[in-house]
Amino acid sequence: MYKRCTAFANVLMLLPLLWALLLVAVPLAQAEETPEKTVRIAYVEFPPITYRDENGEPAGLFIDITRKVALEAGFTPDFLYLPVSRAYLYLSNGQIDAWPGVSNIPALEGEVLESWASPMPVQLSAWYLEGKQPLAHFSQLQDTRVIVIGGYTYGGLLYWLNDQAGITVTEAPNHRAALEMLKRNRGDYLLDYSEPVREILLKPDDDLLRESRVRSRNLAWLFSLASPRAALIRDAFDDAYIRLADRGEVPPVRVLNRGFVVPGFPEKYR
Structure with missing residues (x-):
């Protein structure tokens, strides 16, 4: 009888520890089931649109909008400062998820998905x-x-x-x-x-x-097709931009058109 009581008491003492372990294990299991929420975003030196400030931090009109859109879409932006040519390469091989740049770049044809939303030309x-x-x-x-x-x-x-x-x-x-x-x-x-x-x-x-x-040209977010999440992130960004625009927190949704092109401009690069 004494042994049974002792064993029961030991179990009671272990219950708080078991409960604590359970509380830790459940979020870990949920985290494994939740898609990765960090989005790796390149940016280049293009002031005042995108640039690296005196503290080495990403800055600019498009950077500010990108932060808002990423957070509204449920992602954490991780910015990486790159030369333009390296941004192209990293989009092609999937080392970055996205780049806030310009649309219709011939060198990236077939390599990226572009956002439907465009904050400015x-x-x-x-x-x-x-x-x-x-x-x-x-x-x-x-x-x-x-x-x-x-x-x-x-x-x-x-x-x-x-x-x-x-x-x-x-x-x-x-x-x-x-x-x-x-x-x-x-x-x-x-x-x-x-x-x-x-x-x-x-x-x-x-x-x-x-x-x-x-x-x-139109600014847009370009998402790497080397990432299996490209379409998911693109759609989330577009939806987030529309919500933010409705609240007046980003520029209004634009109706895109071909825009101005000087006569004689090479057709391949229009």
Whole structure:
């Protein structure tokens, strides 16, 4: 009888421990059944849209929207700063889940799913000095010197430019250096996006610069098809964006169109 009472008492003493173990085990089992909620997101140097700030943290208009959308969709964003070419590679091989970039990139055809939602457009421009001809037709680039930004492919347009015998392409390391090269007559036109250039037009002689529209493009989230979650994450982001737009927390849902394209622009890269 004494042995039975002792054994019963031992069981009673073990019950709190068993209960604690059960409380730990249940969430662990549920976690194993729940899909991974971290989304690995690349971003590139494209101020004020996306960039790395002075503290080494992701920043920019599209980064802020991406954070809101990811959290609303139930994901935790994990941002990774990359050169543009590396972002393309990581999307292709699945090392990242997504990239807040531009839509319709020929090099990524068949490699990504694009979001239906697009928070804003971006504009590619031809910058030139006062007194020179605006770029009214893309054929005007023949027999000229064109400055481009290192690491940018311009949606593949860079390859076309390099293949043209009558166009001399010069690479600048960043937007500011490109503007200074243009002002020093080291190029006739600078191909660069309007948003990052306008962000740095601060010097007195920057008022000599003029701008011609080349083409407009849509910002979008690009999801790696190398990930089995691509469609799931894309749909979750789109749905989350619509909810946030309805609440006025992100720009309104846009009706997408082809946008502006300067006459003569290479058809393959439109």
